[in-house]
Amino acid sequence: MPGEKSASVEEIDVSAARKIAAGHRAQGNSLVTVLQDVQTEYGYLSGEVLEAVAEEMEVPFSQAYGLATFYSSFSLQPRGKHHICVCMGTACHVRGAANILEKLERDLGISSGETSEDLKHSLESVNCLGACALGPVVVVNDAYHGKVSSRDVDKIVADLE
Amino acid sequence: MSTVATAKLASLEELEALRSSIRVEQQKTQTTVALCCGTxxxxxxxGRLIEVFAEALAKEGLEDSVRVRATGCHGFCERGPLVVIHxxxxxxxxxxxxxxxxxxAKTVKQGELIERLLYVDPQTKEKAQTEEQVGFYKHQHRLVFGNNGAIDPKSIRDYLAVGGYAGLAKALSELKPDELIEQITESGLRGRGGGGFLTGRKWRSCREAEGEPKYVLCNGDEGDPGAFMxxxxxxxxxxxxxxGMVIGAYAxxxxxxxxxVRAEYPLAVENLGIAIRQAEELGLLGEDILGTGFDFEIRINRGAGAFVCGESTALMASIEGKIGDPRAKYIHTTDVGLFGKPSNLNNVETWANVPLIVNRGAEWFSSMGTEKSKGTKVFSLVGKINNTGLVEVPMGVSLRDIIYKVGGGIPDGRKFKAVQIGGPxxxxxxxxxxxxxxxFEQLTELGAMMGSGGLIVMDEDTCVVDxxxxxxxxxxxxxxxxxTPCREGTKIMLDILGRICQGKGEAEDMDKLEALGEQVQLTSLCGLGTSAANPVLSTLQYFREEYETHVKDKRCPAGVCRQLITFSVTPEACTSCAMCVKACPVxxxxxxxxxxxGKDRVRVPALIDQDKCIKCRACHEACKFDAVVIS
Known part of the structure; x- marks a missing residue:
């Protein structure tokens, strides 16, 4: 799990990021691809990691930071041990996804896009997962929960420990 | 999956020989269990079913004579998991x-039907034994989608067995690039990603453009929420x-x-990656394709979660590793595109149509559809609809047929209100x-657009302003x-709409939205902005009354906009079961x-304190007796 690696925020070993960047650079791949792979490795993109990547790719830090903030799949914060993702696609919306997201925010005590301080939970909303038949959809650590009701949220949260 | 000869095919004859041998081999397996493994x-x-089937077959000693095939999406997502036994x-x-x-034990070994697993038509109550008998499939015309249920997407042998790469072989052996472009143009194929530009004409522009190398791109950044074809x-x-892409590249x-490919689609990335490797191994991709001397390589780029990257110039910027900013298209991307070179971008469904046209001819393709829109279109039918799923129908079919005949109408006896077509x-x-x-034309005339083909059905409980x-x-x-028009215009329109939903709308808000919407439409840089006002303008055109009810009466007739509704309990209907009390978070x-x-025992119906209520709907959902009402 990438999330587990991010537990210690202070000391980050950037050598893996450098290695990934160097490998892609040799193949002529783009900075977006590098950042994607680096995020897969670390679970998120920290300042130190971004700096290392920029240096290795010989681009200004602002360019790496610009990409990391423009594209929504990049996260500058570590993700929680349990990553919860609520689909806010149109089909889920008309079936009440907003209420589900709100309930999760209430129950977990964090807003969408945040990670809890103890790094246990992180909550995120996405535009559409393409599983519209199952709407509203909540994905917890890659496991899909379909046709979620408020009561299902209680169960989902209870099972997170 | 067996792994036989992966040597490069050096000629068209070798391809056909391989195809024949695969077919002979596959015919040895009498029974196939096709298991839908779409998302x-x-x-x-x-996914779990695959293992369970393998175990069950092994127990019966059938593992060699029965094949379990994990296929792509069969489309009828509503009734999954789906299993078809051939x-x-x-x-x-x-x-x-x-x-x-x-x-x-019963169906595979004895050929017996298991009644309870059959699909029952909700209207006629008839049981369907095969896919063809199910209303959802009966009214469709599956071409692009036709083989999805028949092949294992991770097996090139399956694709070859159903006639795969025959279109490529035909194109390379019988047609000159110009003739090929002519054929695609004559077929009338238009871009399935939204714009509806004539594919053949785009290819021609790119072919004739000056500059080397040229790039052939596939747009798999399906960003419209509610579309997943x-x-x-x-x-x-x-x-x-x-x-399709190799044929296009040759032309x-x-x-x-x-x-x-969109970031949220990891399985698509995986399956495309496998497919590319397999095609390269067989010499259907890479250097000297089928011994004809034609080279073509394909790389996959993953999107990183930006809707605007579905726009052609933004997509190209993103592949280059930059921020996905679009640019003005005074100069077409067919002249100056990816890395400043001539580039031809078509969407996934468009590319998947190409081999069909080459195989069966332009005339066949153009015999389907309307005067200016040919062939079929895949729609994703979602929202308040009985049969959620993917639907492929010829162009020109009415929305009513799609929603009622294929989609089976609206659930729970609710009334149809509107259908949103073309996403945002x-x-x-x-x-x-x-x-x-x-x-394409009819929908644009109505103020909607084909878009990528998302159809979101709404019933009377959906608020169009929301x-x-x-x-x-x-x-x-x-x-x-x-x-500026898009960045600021969408923000201001959102503010106004938010205000209306909160009951703070003013009489002139509707006119303001219309004026602003038209401005944004006319002056924005790229497609995102020029079409951004469509959902607002079309709802204002067809549902102005509902806006007025929000603004003037401060009421949301659909019972959605929170600040305009209250929850209360009907004492007569309340059974005092306390489910709502338990559900309430506040x-x-x-x-x-x-x-x-004893005798004095009385029921105390539930009562909602309006000052505390946060209108989260939990009580409404929890009540089994419809005692919690929204007004």
């Missing part, structure tokens, strides 16, 4: 691990996309291709216009910020219990 069915647990085509739905033993093609039949004169760039179409034949606000919120968040409900003993 919908996987979410229902079809050669008879027996169709089972909502199959769970506990059903597998019985399926193997491209995903299902990439996941379920990736070779059809590759084959255009390109040796380099890219597929840009599209528009809302009311009941009165449901008989409109679906094609939907307009939803789309505007989406676009406002996704706007890249480069041009302890706003009192009562809902019984008091006293």
């Amino acid at each position: 919908g069915c996987q979410a229902y647990g079809s 050669p008879k085509g027996t169709f089972y739905q909502r199959v769970g691990p506990d059903d597998v033993g019985e399926i193997v 491209d995903r299902s093609i990439m996941e379920g039949n990736p070779h059809s996309v590759l084959e 255009i004169g390109s040796n380099h291709g890219y597929i840009y 760039s599209g528009g809302c179409i009311p009941e009165s216009l449901l008989d409109t034949p679906v094609d 939907i307009a606000r939803y789309f505007m919120n989406f676009l406002c968040e996704e706007a890249c910020g480069k041009c 302890e706003a409900i009192s009562g809902g219990t019984r008091k006293g003993k």
Whole structure:
């Protein structure tokens, strides 16, 4: 799990990021691809990691930071041990996804896009997962929960420990 | 899956010889269990079913004579997990691990039907034994989607067995690039990603453009929420996309291709990657394709979660590793595109149509559809609809037929209200216009657009103002910020819509929205901005009354906009079961219990404290007796 690696925020070993960047650079791949792979490795993109990547790719830090903030799949914060993702696609919306997201925010005590301080939970909303038949959809650590009701949220949260 | 000869095919004859040998081998297996492993069915647990089937077959000693085939999406997501048993085509739905033993023992071994797993038509109550008998499939015309249920997307041998890469072979052996472009132009194929530009004409421009190298690109950045047909093609039949691209590259004169796939589609990335490797191994991709001397390589780029990257110039910027900013297109991307070179971008569904046209001819293709929109279109039918799923119909079929014949109408006896077509760039179409034949021109005329083909059905419990606000919120968040009309215009429209939903709307708000919407339409830089106002303008056009009710009466007739509704309990209907009391997160409900003993025992109906109520709907959902009402 990438999330587990991010537990210690202070000391980050950037050598893996450098290695990934160097490998892609040799193949002529783009900075977006590098950042994607680096995020897969670390679970998120920290300042130190971004700096290392920029240096290795010989681009200004602002360019790496610009990409990391423009594209929504990049996260500058570590993700929680349990990553919860609520689909806010149109089909889920008309079936009440907003209420589900709100309930999760209430129950977990964090807003969408945040990670809890103890790094246990992180909550995120996405535009559409393409599983519209199952709407509203909540994905917890890659496991899909379909046709979620408020009561299902209680169960989902209870099972997170 | 058996792994036989992966040597490069050096000629067309070798391809046909391989195809024949695969067919002979596959005919040895009498029975195949085709298991839908599309995203919908996987979410229902079809992945687990593969193992359970393998175990059950092994127990019966059938592991060698029966093949379990994990296929791509069959489209009928509503009834997943889906299982089809060939050669008879027996169709089972909502199959769970506990059903597998019985399926193997009865259906696979004895050919007996298991009644409870058959699909029952909700109207006629008739049981369907095969897919063809199910209303959802009966009214469709599956071409692009036709092989999804028949092949394992991870097996090039399966694709070859159903005639795969025959189009490529034909193109390379019988047609000159110019003739090929002529054929695609004559077929009338238009871009399936939204714009509807003539594919053949685009290819011609790119072929004739000056500059080398040329690039052939596939847009798999299916960003419209509620649309997932491209995903299902990439996941379920990736070779059809590759084959289309190689044919296009040959016609255009390109040796380099890219597929840009949305970040949220990991399975599509995986299956396309496998397909590329397999095609390279067989010499259907890479250097000297089928010994003809033609080279073409394809790389996959993953998107990183930006809706605007579905726009051609933004997509190209993203492949280059930059921020996905679009640019003005005074100069077409067919002249100056990726890395400043001539580039031809088509979407997934468009590419998947190409091999069909080459195989069966332009005339065949153009015999389907309307005067200006030819062939079929895949729609994703979602929202308040009985049969959620992917639907492929000829162009020109009416929306009513799609929603009622294929989609089975609206659930729970609710009334149809509108259908949003074309995603955030599209528009809302009311009941009165449901008989409109679906094609590019007709939809644009109605203020909607084909878009990528998302159809979101709404019933009377959906508020159109809320939907307009939803789309505007989406676009406002996704706007890249480069041009002022889109960046500021969407923000202001969102503010106004938010105000209306909160009951703070003013009489002139509707006119303001219209004026602003038209401005944004006329002056924005790229497609995101020029179509951003469509959801607002179309709902204002067809549902102005509902806006007025929000603004003047401060009421939301659909019972959606929170600040305009209240929740209360009807004492007569309340059974004091206390489900609502338990469900309420803010302890706003009192009562809902019984008091006293013996004869004096009385029911105390639940009562909602309006000051505490946060209108989260939990009580409404929890009540089994419809005692919690929204007004």
